[in-house]
Amino acid sequence: MDKSKLTETNPMCFRKQAHTPWSYHVQSPTKPIELAIRQLGDDLKHVLEADLTSTANADQATLCLQHDPTMQTPESWQIKLTDDQITLQYADNLGAVYGIYHISEHMLGFDPLWFWKQILPAKRDELVIEESSFASSPAAFTYRGWFLNDEDLLVLWHLGGGQRELDYPHYQYVTSPYVIQRACEALLRLNGNLIIPASFVNVMNPAEAKLVSHAADHGLYVSQHHIETLGVTAFSFETYWQKRGKEYVFEYAKNPDPLLQTWEDYAKKWYELAGDQVVWQLGLRGRGDRPIWDYDKTITQEMAGQYISNAMADQWQIINRIDSRPTPPATTTLWHEGAELMAKGQLTIPDAVTVIFSDKGATQCMQEDFHNLPRDPNRTYGAYYHAGFWIHGSHLVQGTSLSKMQREVFDMIDKGDTHYAIINTANIREQVMPIQAFAQLLHQGKDWQLETFNGDWCPAELRPLYERYFAAFIPLPDERSIQDGYLWAITKDIADYLAGQKHRPQTPCHWPYGTVSELTQLMLQSAEQLESIVNEFPPLTELTADERRFFEHNLQEQARMLGTMYRIAAGMLVAMDDRSAVSKVIPLVEKLLYDRQRLAQGPWENWYRGETKEAWRYMLSQLQNLVTLHPASQLQSIN
Numbered sequence: 056m057d058k059s060k061l062t063e064t065n066p067m068c069f070r071k072q073a074h075t076p077w078s079y080h081v082q083s084p085t086k087p088i089e090l091a092i093r094q095l096g097d098d099l100k101h102v103l104e105a106d107l108t109s110t111a112n113a114d115q116a117t118l119c120l121q122h123d124p125t126m127q128t129p130e131s132w133q134i135k136l137t138d139d140q141i142t143l144q145y146a147d148n149l150g151a152v153y154g155i156y157h158i159s160e161h162m163l164g165f166d167p168l169w170f171w172k173q174i175l176p177a178k179r180d181e182l183v184i185e186e187s188s189f190a191s192s193p194a195a196f197t198y199r200g201w202f203l204n205d206e207d208l209l210v211l212w213h214l215g216g217g218q219r220e221l222d223y224p225h226y227q228y229v230t231s232p233y234v235i236q237r238a239c240e241a242l243l244r245l246n247g248n249l250i251i252p253a254s255f256v257n258v259m260n261p262a263e264a265k266l267v268s269h270a271a272d273h274g275l276y277v278s279q280h281h282i283e284t285l286g287v288t289a290f291s292f293e294t295y296w297q298k299r300g301k302e303y304v305f306e307y308a309k310n311p312d313p314l315l316q317t318w319e320d321y322a323k324k325w326y327e328l329a330g331d332q333v334v335w336q337l338g339l340r341g342r343g344d345r346p347i348w349d350y351d352k353t354i355t356q357e358m359a360g361q362y363i364s365n366a367m368a369d370q371w372q373i374i375n376r377i378d379s380r381p382t383p384p385a386t387t388t389l390w391h392e393g394a395e396l397m398a399k400g401q402l403t404i405p406d407a408v409t410v411i412f413s414d415k416g417a418t419q420c421m422q423e424d425f426h427n428l429p430r431d432p433n434r435t436y437g438a439y440y441h442a443g444f445w446i447h448g449s450h451l452v453q454g455t456s457l458s459k460m461q462r463e464v465f466d467m468i469d470k471g472d473t474h475y476a477i478i479n480t481a482n483i484r485e486q487v488m489p490i491q492a493f494a495q496l497l498h499q500g501k502d503w504q505l506e507t508f509n510g511d512w513c514p515a516e517l518r519p520l521y522e523r524y525f526a527a528f529i530p531l532p533d534e535r536s537i538q539d540g541y542l543w544a545i546t547k548d549i550a551d552y553l554a555g556q557k558h559r560p561q562t563p564c565h566w567p568y569g570t571v572s573e574l575t576q577l578m579l580q581s582a583e584q585l586e587s588i589v590n591e592f593p594p595l596t597e598l599t600a601d602e603r604r605f606f607e608h609n610l611q612e613q614a615r616m617l618g619t620m621y622r623i624a625a626g627m628l629v630a631m632d633d634r635s636a637v638s639k640v641i642p643l644v645e646k647l648l649y650d651r652q653r654l655a656q657g658p659w660e661n662w663y664r665g666e667t668k669e670a671w672r673y674m675l676s677q678l679q680n681l682v683t684l685h686p687a688s689q690l691q692s693i694n
Contacts, residue, residue: 067137067138067187068136068138068183068184068185068187069136069137069138069139069140069141069182069183069184070138070139070181070182070183070184071103071105071117071181071182072103072180072181073103073104073105073178073179073180073181073182074103074104074105075103075105076105076106076107076108077099077105077106077107077108077117077118078107078108078109078110078115078116078117078118079092079107079108079109079110079116079117079118079119079120080109080110080111080112080113080116080118080119080120081109081120082113082119082120082121082122083122085148085151085274086272086274087148087149087151087152087272087273087274088120088148088151088152088155088274090272090273090274091151091152091155091156091243091273091274092107092155094155094156094159094240095107095118095155095156095158095159098159098163098165099163101175101176101178102163102164102176102177102178102179102182103163103178103179103182104178116140117139117140117141118140118141118143118158119140119141119142119143120143120145120151120154120155121142121143121144121145122144122145122146122147122151123144123145123146126144126145126146126150127146128146128191128193129146129147129149129150130146130147130149130150130153130191130194130248131145131146131150131190131191131193132144132145132146132150132151132153132154132157132190132191133154133188133189133190133191134154134157134158134188134189134190135187135188136184136186136187136188141158143155143158148274149243149248149274150191152243152273152274153191153243153246154191156243156244157189157191159244160244161189162182162184163176163182164176164177165244167241167244167245167491167494168241168244168245168487168490168491170237170240170241171237171241171483171484171487172487172601172605172609173601173604173605173657173658173659174599174601174602174605175601177599192498194246194497194498195468195473195496195497195498195499195500195501196437196473196474196475196476196497196498196500197435197473197474197475198248198249198276198334198384198437198474198475198476198477199246199247199248199249199476199477199494199497199498200242200247200248200249200250200251200276200278200475200476200477200478201238201242201247201249201250201251201477201478201480201483201490202250202251202280202439202477202478202479202480203230203238203250203251203252203253203254203480203483204251204253204254204280204443204479204480204481205225205254205443205445205450205479205481205482205668206230206253206254206481206482207225207482207665207666207667207668208482208484208662208663208664208665208666209230209234209238209482209483209665210228210229210230210231210665211228211661211664211665212231212234212659212661212662212664212665213231213233213234213661214231215231215232215233216228216229216230216231216232216234216235216262216265217229217260217261217262217263217265218262219255219257219260219262219263220257220259220260220263220291220294221255221257221290221291221294222290222293223255223290223343224667225667225668226254226255228665229253229260229262229263229265229266230252230253230266232265232269235252235265235266235269235270236269236273238250238252238483239269239270239273239275240273241483242275243273243274243275245490245491245494245495246494246497246498247275247494247497248274248275248276249275249276249277249278249334249475249477250270250275250276250277250278251277251278251279251280251477252266252267252269252270252277253266254280255280255282255283255288255290255291256279256280256283256286257286257288257290257291257294258286258321258324258325258328259291259294259295259321259324264324264328267325267328267329268328268329270329270332271328271329271330271332274332275332276332276333276334276384277328277329277332277333277334278333278334278335278336278386278477279325279335279336280336281336281338281340281388281390281411281439282338282340282344283336284318284336284337284338284339284340284366284370285318285321285322285325285335285336285337285370285373285374286321286322286324286325286336287314287317287318287321288342289305289341289342289343289350290342291317291321292305292313292314292317293305295317295320295321296313296317301313304351305341305342305350305351306351306353307339307347307351307354307362307365307366308351308353308354308358308362309351309353311369315369315373318369318370318373319373319376319377322335322373322374322377322378323377326377326378331378331379331380333378333383333384334384334385334386334475335370335374335378335383335384335385335386336385336386336387336388337366337367337370337371337385337386337387337404337405337408338363338366338367338387338388338393339362339363339366339367340390346359346391346392347359347362347363347392356392359392359396359401360396360399360401360402361401363393363396363402364401364402364403364404367387367403367404367405367408368403368405371385371405371407371408382407383407384409385405385407385408385409386408386409386410386411386437386475387404387408387409387410387411388411388413388439389410389411389412389413389422389424390413390439394412394413394422394423394424395424397410397424397428398423398424398427398428406433406434408434409434409435409436409437409474409475410434410435410436410437411436411437411438411439411475411477412424412425412428412436412437412438412439412472413425413438413439413440414438414439414440414441414463415533416441416444416447416448416479417444417447417448417535418533418534418535419440419441419444419448419455419456419459419460419463419534420459420463420533420534421438421463421466421467425438425466425470425472430470430471430472435474435475436470436471436472436474436475437467437472437473437474437475437476437477438463438464438467438472438475438476438477439476439477439479440460440463440464440476440477440478440479440493441478441479442455442478442479442480442481442486442489442490442493443479443480443481443482443485443486444479444481444540445481445540445668445669446540446541446543446544446668446669447535447538447540447541447544447564448538448540449481449485449486449538449539449540450481450482450485450539450540450543450668450669451485451539451616451669452485452538452539452613452616452617453485453486453488453489453609453613454525454528454536454538454539455486455488455489456525457488457489457492457505457508457509458505459534460489460492460493460496461492461496461503461505464476464493464496464497465501468500468501473500476493476497478490478493484659484662485613487609488512488609491508491512492508495508509521513606513610514595514597514598516593516595517593517595517606517610520588520591520592520610520614521610523584523587523588524585524588524610524613524614524617526584527581527584527585527588527614527617527618528581529574529577529578529581531564531565531566531567532565532567537564537578537581537621538617539616539617539620539669540669541564541624542617542620542621542623542624543620543669543671543674544564545560545563545564545624545627545628546623546624546627546640546674547674548560548563549563549627549628549630549631550627550674550677550678550681552631553630553631553634553637553681554677554680554681559631560631563624563628571628571631574628575625575628575629578621578622578624578625578628579621579622579625581618581621582618582619582621582622582625583618584618585614585615585617585618585621586614586615586618588610588611588614589611589614589615589618592607592610592611607653608653608654612650612651612653612654615650616647616650616651619643619646619647619650620647622643623640623643623644623647626639626640626643627640637678637681637682638682640678641675641678641679641682644671644674644675644678645675647671648671648672648675651663
């Protein structure tokens with residue numbers, strides 16, 4: 056049916072002219088609702104050039120928000136429209152926020168990830184909504200979240216976040232309030248409700264504490280990295296005691312009291328910042344995301360299960376002293392050794408704690424414990440999944456197979472592991488496609504269809520190019536593939552070898568097939584496939600300028616970058632035996648740095664300022680030094 060004709064014969068449809076002021080009334084205002092309303096005001100200003108102001112008169116408000124205590128389903132909402140008013144009834148803060156963002160998306164046309172895609176909807180002369188009501192549907196997963204991990208580009212894209220108190224490479228600065236607020240907004244627009252706002256958060260540092268408080272202000276649940284048990288890492292433990300004029304070693308088995316006090320004080324601070332929105336993390340890991348026995352030499356691998364179990368019991372007691380909820384939500388993540396210890400029956404986890412299974416980041420397949428561990432019907436389970444994965448996955452370009460992601464999430468649902476799911480987003484921008492697909496999967500469950508998503512994602516003429524992009528990755532065993540992380544690692548390892556700092560790499564990227572020469576040829580073939588995408592990219596004249604720019608960035612420029620990275624790595628493989636080849640790699644790195652400036656213009660200015668994980672500017676200097684300081688005839692190596 057032609058909607059314009061339906062509008063003419065339906066005088067009760069909601070209708071607003073551009074430039075006409077809007078007003079809103081909130082029966083029970085809270086900070087999360089006010090922040091979402093403020094963003095809706097910006098959205099209205101863009102689409103209709105209309106102002107949104109508060110009114111005390113509910114009957115005269117354009118948008119009337121009413122808390123409905125009879126709505127029993129958490130996060131639920133419903134919208135009713137008349138010819139001049141939108142009434143939003145909601146069960147709780149998140150229900151109100153989701154309803155507000157539903158108006159933004161489905162009435163004003165804002166993509167949930169509009170900021171991270173930089174796609175704004177068209178301006179309108181009039182807004183006409185024919186439907187008389189909308190209502191929420193229950194999500195398939197209870198907690199649905201993002202983990203901003205390996206976020207080197209985010210932290211210095213915009214300044215003003217402050218500095219960290221952390222003696223660890225890559226993590227010297229804090230993401231700015233502007234960027235973290237945009238991340239929280241996007242997560243909420245996607246119906247997410249949980250965030251781990253950074254790696255290695257130390258809430259005793261006011262700049263880092265703001266990451267937690269900003270997220271809580273938006274209505275999100277806030278949790279902790281799997282090594283930040285009760286918010287404490289080995290790094291923050293050391294800083295905590297140094298500021299008190301004492302030095303203790305992070306040794307739970309030998310001297311638990313300093314650690315117990317640190318856990319207690321950090322838990323109090325977390326609860327002060329986020330209150331009933333904290334989702335606690337339990338466990339015991341070593342310094343720098345390593346197994347505890349790598350750092351605490353008083354704990355052997357054979358003893359680890361006992362001590363980690365004891366630590367979680369202590370942590371659970373601390374939580375219940377501080378957190379006033381009858382059963383505080385808490386998780387423990389089976390990452391690396393946790394999965395192995397659980398499979399061996401060597402871990403005892405408090406009954407109320409949710410067990411989180413993890414994928415292997417390089418494969419994006421759930422680990423064996425997920426498939427083999429019997430589920431306790433009285434316990435809840437969830438999953439941790441990677442879109443970005445440094446260093447042997449995708450970081451500066453996308454690399455997630457959506458069909459694989461769908462398979463893994465459907466497996467989670469089949470096993471009943473739907474209490475919690477969180478995705479590692481890296482720097483968000485490069486991973487918007489898997490992020491959006493994952494969010495839909497967590498909400499729609501097994502109703503989600505890949506074909507529908509692909510059809511909505513891009514014009515039909517781009518779908519074959521996306522398929523060719525992912526098909527260009529060189530496959531490895533265990534469903535791994537050679538993505539940009541591996542290409543960086545190959546380049547760095549060989550550069551270090553040529554400088555005499557490392558042994559000669561024996562199996563670059565764990566390549567199990569054929570010779571290095573054959574791998575080199577495959578890399579050059581992949582580069583050609585990716586470059587063909589760049590050269591055949593269509594003009595997309597039917598799209599808006601914002602949409603064209605997004606697909607150029609998300610596909611064409613990522614293909615260009617990845618193709619150059621494949622050529623760089625291929626050149627470095629040659630340089631292992633012909634060191635003069637380094638001089639041919641340098642122009643390729645210069646090309647990579649030059650080309651990617653297309654991705655750092657306008658609102659994305661300074662996007663690569665914070666790059667430390669795959670540090671291509673540093674690599675250029677390292678290769679130039681190899682040629683300048685160590686000509687091919689003089690280069691030394693260790694065998």
